[in-house]
Amino acid sequence: xxxxxxxxxxxxxxxxxxxxxxxxxxxxxxxxxxxxxxxxxxxxxxxxxxxxxxxxxxxxxxxxxxxxxxxxxxxxxxxxxxxxxxxxxxxxxxxxxxxxxxxxxxxxxxxxxxxxxxxxxxxxxxxxxxxxxxxxxxxxxxxxxxxxxxxxxxxxxxxxxxxxxxxxxxxxxxxxxxxxxxxxxxxxxxxxxxxxxxxxxxxxxxxxxxxxxxxxxxxxxxxxxxxxxxxxxxxxxxxxxxxxxxxxxxxxxxxxxxxxxxxxxxxxxxxxxxxxxxxxxxxxxxxxxxxxxxxxxxxxxxxxxxxxxxxxxxxxxxxxxxxxxxxxxxxxxxxxxxxxxxxxxxxxxxxxxxxxxxxxxxxxxxxxxxxxxxxxxxxxxxxxxxxxxxxxxxxxxxxxxxxxxxxxxxxxxxxxxxxxxxxxxxxxxx
Numbered sequence: 447x448x449x450x451x452x453x454x455x456x457x458x459x460x461x462x463x464x465x466x467x468x469x470x471x472x473x474x475x476x477x478x479x480x481x482x483x484x485x486x487x488x489x490x491x492x493x494x495x496x497x498x499x500x501x502x503x504x505x506x507x508x509x510x511x512x513x514x515x516x517x518x519x520x521x522x523x524x525x526x527x528x529x530x531x532x533x534x535x536x537x538x539x540x541x542x543x544x545x546x547x548x549x550x551x552x553x554x555x556x557x558x559x560x561x562x563x564x565x566x567x568x569x570x571x572x573x574x575x576x577x578x579x580x581x582x583x584x585x586x587x588x589x590x591x592x593x594x595x596x597x598x599x600x601x602x603x604x605x606x607x608x609x610x611x612x613x614x615x616x617x618x619x620x621x622x623x624x625x626x627x628x629x630x631x632x633x634x635x636x637x638x639x640x641x642x643x644x645x646x647x648x649x650x651x652x653x654x655x656x657x658x659x660x661x662x663x664x665x666x667x668x669x670x671x672x673x674x675x676x677x678x679x680x681x682x683x684x685x686x687x688x689x690x691x692x693x694x695x696x697x698x699x700x701x702x703x704x705x706x707x708x709x710x711x712x713x714x715x716x717x718x719x720x721x722x723x724x725x726x727x728x729x730x731x732x733x734x735x736x737x738x739x740x741x742x743x744x745x746x747x748x749x750x751x752x753x754x755x756x757x758x759x760x761x762x763x764x765x766x767x768x769x770x771x772x773x774x775x776x777x778x779x780x781x782x783x784x785x786x787x788x789x790x791x792x793x794x795x796x797x798x799x800x801x802x803x804x805x806x807x808x809x810x811x812x813x814x815x816x817x818x819x820x821x822x823x824x825x826x827x828x829x830x831x832x833x834x835x836x837x838x839x840x841x842x843x844x845x846x847x848x849x850x851x852x853x854x855x856x857x858x859x860x861x862x863x864x865x866x867x868x869x870x871x872x873x874x875x876x
Contacts, residue, residue, distance in 0.1 A: 477610055542664065
């Protein structure tokens with residue numbers, strides 16, 4: 447029988463650990479992302495059963511491309527929300543100016559995408575020849591911008607619990623909408639998510655207004671972003687690099703291996719990204735916490751790493767064991783063609799988590815040049831390896847991702863070698 451005093455000490459330690467704002471908000475973020483990932487998983491299972499595999503492949507390329515366009519359009523200002531909103535004397539002006547500038551930039555990028563996309567693949571020609579489809583994509587980009595800025599505002603204000611509400615609305619809505627949009631093919635898949643996201647943004651708009659007296663209305667205020675621009679400029683380039691991997695690799699698959707293989711790739715990646723939500727949400731919480739207390743960085747990194755790997759390592763093991771059975775939910779062809787890719791992506795997850803934590807350290811310290819160089823190295827290496835290994839099919843792309851993450855960890859270990867001991871055994875800040 448367990449010693450009552452020992453049980454009490456364990457409970458007290460856990461309460462203290464998860465009672466900190468860093469871990470509490472990271473936990474809310476993780477719950478939100480578990481909801482997104484779980485229903486995203488269900489979304490693609492339903493889509494795989496309702497839509498042809500070619501439509502899945504085309505929709506996956508459109509979704510990753512619009513995500514990339516949004517990253518470009520944000521100009522790095524979304525990170526400015528995380529880093530500076532809580533310190534701003536006029537948070538309303540910063541948020542509204544960010545919405546105005548990011549929306550204008552995103553519309554410009556969206557128009558360029560509609561013009562250029564058909565040149566990359568004939569499967570995307572409809573984006574140029576169907577004006578209504580093009581207008582729909584532009585509207586979807588604006589909704590993506592609004593959603594990202596609303597989420598970052600909740601995180602910056604350390605009220606990540608609100609993300610659970612918006613994520614639930616989006617997640618349930620997009621699965622339901624799938625059944626009504628089958629006649630629209632690939633755009634039906636995109637439209638299901640776009641409609642549900644619009645509803646979620648509306649709810650976020652109301653929560654921001656009532657809780658923080660902030661709005662997502664685009665309005666330019668001269669000088670409101672002066673303190674953010676230098677910080678955001680480096681992150682803007684870094685965001686493009688990171689999103690380029692997500693956007694370009696599916697195009698490589700579509701061009702070299704075909705739409706069906708693009709579907710296999712995207713489904714495996716979507717499942718593996720569930721693992722990625724664990725370090726990604728902790729990264730965001732660590733950034734928000736760093737804007738309040740830089741002195742506690744080593745302790746916060748230690749707590750974050752413990753939080754991440756306690757959850758991540760068992761999840762990786764489960765994914766490796768269950769990869770084939772999970773893919774069978776989407777159909778036999780997915781299990782046959784994407785199993786090894788999924789296993790390689792799962793093996794890469796712990797290394798990716800270490801890179802997230804290292805990114806957060808450079809981000810919080812505002813080592814913008816180091817942050818930019820390391821993300822350039824990681825993104826460029828993965829894209830280079832993807833081009834070199836695509837001839838080996840999806841397995842080659844899996845090895846490209848794994849090798850890219852491992853080599854990036856090795857470089858970060860050299861750069862942060864003086865901090866490693868304090869990350870492992872930190873001293874509490876006074």
